[in-house]
Amino acid sequence: MKPKIAVFSLTSCEGCSLAILELENQLLDILGAVEIVNFREAMTERDCDIDIGFVDGAVSTPTDVEEIKEMREHCKALVAIGACACQGGINSLKNHQNEDDYRSYVYGDGAKHFPTIKAQPISAFVEVEYELPGCPMVKEEFLALVKAVLSGQQWALPQTSVCVECKKQGNLCLYEKGIICLGPVTLAGCGAICPTFGSKCEGCRGLASDEALQAASINLREQYDIPLENILADLRFYGAYQEKSLP
Amino acid sequence: MLDRIVEKNELLELVDELSRERTIIGPVPREEHYFYEAVKNVRELDLGFNYCVYSPKAFLFPPTETLFRFEAQDGSFGATPVLEDRPQAFVGVHPCDINAIRLLDRAFSRDHADEHYLSRRGATFIIGIDCPKACIEGVFCVDMKSNNAEEGFDIMCYPLEDDGKGQVVYGVMFGTKAGREWILYHQAGRAPSVKDERDFKQYQRQKEQAFPRSIPYDVDTLPDLLERSYDSLLWEATARRCYSCGSCNLSCPTCYCFDVYDELDMTLTSGERKREWDGCQLPGFALVAGDHNFRGKAASRLRHRIYRKGKWVREREGISGCVGCARCDRACTAKISSIEIYNQLAEEV
Incomplete structure (x- = not known):
């Protein structure tokens, strides 16, 4: 019997779900190997039994909290896909703002109908077997994970930073142009797509390691003359780091 | 001792002809720096480059490569090696990078020979360009005794005269039989004169003064x-x-x-x-x-x-x-x- 796969969305743009559909050349092969279960039906059918559930979006409303717990119940393995599900993502920008302010500028007069909570990764509420970070998630990484799970192999995220992939691409380091890029502290796996196309890394895949952030904290103070608030704002953008100051 | 005197334009014509049988890889200006890239037209190359951001290593030992393909079916297993041996030529490699390739050659040949590296290496023709002075601030090739290359190239070109406007006269040294044959088959340039040898000695003397030392010991x-x-x-x-x-x-x-x-x-x-x-x-x-x-x-x-x-x-x-x-x-x-x-x-x- 083919393993059942489901895709769920919480608070997000659902771009990570779309990234699966962008695997155009492999979609038929994937469908040959697994059965994809539509998530809305899956949630109402109590007897449904899902092998791998992919979830994009942050937990950002009371409804999200209920849904993620329900998803966990129905899935043997749960995979957080994208920055929102893994770190809170862009949604977590609201965590640093006044609740009344953001609710009124987002929902206007209807704000009272839309209760919200602090945006958080799904791992803050339920156990998560795998995380595929990034904004959006990297579709090749999704494919690799599916293959690893189907073949019973171990799978793990890289432990390295984006610089590794930038060097493999043969890019000119953005620091050579005076641009402070988050590549050195950001988890690899994206193929350094932003620096390759001339934009600085904004840390959407989260931190490579605490040690790298510690080094950044030292280097940005000692070696570079830039306001640390800028770096904190960059690190906060996708929820990679949400503290008020660098370690 | 020089083997030949060849002008830059003539060298580039030869490289142009070489491009019919080999992929030409050399320094190309990009974003105010130089990078080794495969070129379609030799005019894209700038042999007067100072420094390439990366060495040409990636063309011998790519960042990612397939070693073999495998297939398991009905209890049997088969594997097919993947070897890359398309002819290529590095045009314009400085002594530091030639010395680095020498090291890679040794590392990939010792013990268990690495056929993937050696296959590419065997298909690679190397045209060196010597550095008359330190290419940019911060390099310490002279301290590492790597600012001259004795081997590891097919030919090495010493820029004996450079008018700064693109006219360069190279004193050429052959490093391999293939390099010798390439120049002599095409009857490129001319035999060095007594004056050329004198100029070459002068070039080497000037070169010794043109590399500031960075470490105070041998x-x-x-x-x-x-x-x-x-x-x-x-x-x-x-x-x-x-x-x-x-x-x-x-x-x-x-x-x-x-x-x-x-x-x-x-x-x-x-x-x-x-x-x-x-x-x-x-x-x-x-x-x-x-x-x-x-x-x-x-x-x-x-x-x-x-x-x-x-x-x-x-x-x-x-x-x-x-x-x-x-x-x-x-x-x-x-x-x-x-x-x-x-x-x-x-x-x-």
Whole structure:
């Protein structure tokens, strides 16, 4: 019997779900190997039994909290896909703002109908077997994970930073142009797509390691003359780091 | 002793002809720097380049490559090696990078010969361009005795006259039979005169003055210095800034470590065994079974890299593991500098 796969969305743009559909050349092969279960039906059918559930979006409303717990119940393995599900993502920008302010500028007069909570990764509420970070998630990484799970192999995220992939691409380091890029502290796996196309890394895949952030904290103070608030704002953008100051 | 005198325009015409049978790879200007790239037209090349951001290593040892394809079916297993041997030519390689290729040649030939590297290497023709002076600030090739190349090229071109406007007269030295035949078959240039030999001697004398030294001792004593520096506090003090991003490794022309992994096809019964660049500064480099990491700290990884470049590789291969190109120093956004480390250690002990 083919393993059942489901895709769920919480608070997000659902771009990570779309990234699966962008695997155009492999979609038929994937469908040959697994059965994809539509998530809305899956949630109402109590007897449904899902092998791998992919979830994009942050937990950002009371409804999200209920849904993620329900998803966990129905899935043997749960995979957080994208920055929102893994770190809170862009949604977590609201965590640093006044609740009344953001609710009124987002929902206007209807704000009272839309209760919200602090945006958080799904791992803050339920156990998560795998995380595929990034904004959006990297579709090749999704494919690799599916293959690893189907073949019973171990799978793990890289432990390295984006610089590794930038060097493999043969890019000119953005620091050579005076641009402070988050590549050195950001988890690899994206193929350094932003620096390759001339934009600085904004840390959407989260931190490579605490040690790298510690080094950044030292280097940005000692070696570079830039306001640390800028770096904190960059690190906060996708929820990679949400503290008020660098370690 | 020079073997031939060839003008740059004539050399480029020869390279143009060579492009019919080989992919031409050489320095191309991009974003105010130079990069080794495959070119369609030899006019894209700038042989007067100062410095390429990366060495041409990636064309001999690509960042990712397939070693073999495998297939398992009905209880049987088959594997087909994947070897790349398309003819290519590096046009415009400075002595530092030629010396780095020499080191790679040795590393990939010793013990179990690496047929993937050697297959590409065997299909590669190398045209060196000598440096009359240090190419940019910060390089220390002269300290590493790598600013001259004795071998590792098919021909080496010494720019004896350069009018600064593109007219260059090269004194050419043959490094291999293939290089000799290439020049002589096409009857390129002319035989060197007594004056040319005199000019060449003058060129070499001027060159000796044109490379400022960066370390106050002979590099041959570096292994001993490092031997005494194992417990230095410098490693910890410097590595606190290290991101462990591996940029130093990955931009180094002599780093050759790689990691091997399998990539399955969607059928899960076939796939490819691949390898990709690895680096000793990356946190998981020395991670082994049981989750033990025998260089789990950035300080021990930094020491390892400096020891390899300054001591171990030299002791094993007989040539310096560092060619002084300073790409590691430039690539480090934490501004950790190997030449500073070499100097600080000398002050310490």
